[in-house]
Amino acid sequence: MKKIGLDAGHGLYTSGKQTPDGIKEWSLNDDVCDRIQSILRDYDCEIIRTDNNEGKIDESLSSRVAAYINAGVDAFVSIHHNAYTGNWNNATGVEVYTDRTPTEKDERLAKCIYNRLVEYTGLTGRGIKRANFAVINQNKVPAVLCEGGFMDSSADYKIITSDVGKQNYALAVAEGLIEFLDLKKIPQSSDTPATPEKIDVIYQVWENVKDKWLPDVVNNTDYAGNFKNAVCAVYANLTKGNIYYKVHIIGSKNNRARWLPEVKNREDYAGNLGQPIDAVAFRTDTGKTIKYAAHEKKSGRWLPAVTGYDINDRINGYAGNFGKEIDAIKVWLE
Ligand SMILES: [Zn+2]
Incomplete structure (x- = not known):
């Protein structure tokens, strides 16, 4: 059974991380994470959330890394939404980050998710990028950080706060993980409803x-x-x-x-x-x-x-x- 580390960035009360009209980044991240979990429920994998599931605590970046390394996950994805100025502006688009010294697997995971993120959200692709983000800055586990659009963008806001937009973000990540980890769908008994046998x-x-x-x-x-x-x-x-x-x-x-x-x-x-x-x-x-x-x-x-x-x-x-x-x-x- 493959294990996945999944992370809604920040905490509910982390200051500054919000849309100009006050929607907290963690809430958006958490919503997308929940949707990813729900999509992957039908697959042979286990998901370990590394953020606080009520957002009450902004788990430290080192504790998030420790959590997924200790759990022995096969991949780690941190879910974020971007911000430019914090006031309404025209920035737009999605990005996926690896650390500055990506392994081949980091890059492959990034690609699996990024291509879908651009396609499914319809937002501009700003590229696969590298940065020293602490939460992915290790080479033991394939790890990426996703930015699924700008919270302070008049263009992106509508999409990233909508049901469809959140679901598309989640679908891009979930399907990217399915491809990267070669996850298999668990046969559901409901897929082939057993017609009750007729006995005369x-x-x-x-x-x-x-x-x-x-x-x-x-x-x-x-x-x-x-x-x-x-x-x-x-x-x-x-x-x-x-x-x-x-x-x-x-x-x-x-x-x-x-x-x-x-x-x-x-x-x-x-x-x-x-x-x-x-x-x-x-x-x-x-x-x-x-x-x-x-x-x-x-x-x-x-x-x-x-x-x-x-x-x-x-x-x-x-x-x-x-x-x-x-x-x-x-x-x-x-
Ligand atoms: Zn963030």
């Missing part, structure tokens, strides 16, 4: 008037059953994963009312052919919510759909009312 429930019932299995039904596009003909057995599977289910048979002379054993998929069917059921319960191992509903033969109404699988939960543990035959069911996943 395919099921059929056996009914006791025609004494036969009715055709398969898929999900709740239809229901399985013939109204007025009691359901005796259920047979079901999923297009992916396993479905488990059981039925409750109505008591009769020869058969006490009871839950029959659970079955899985179409390894068996749930029910006894010829014995009407009054309740049914389904579950799956898909992680999706299964919903199912039973239609009461006598009342001719659909009972509320349920999602649970618990024979002791009359409300949401199964579909049906004991003692009342079911003549149709609906099952689907959500």
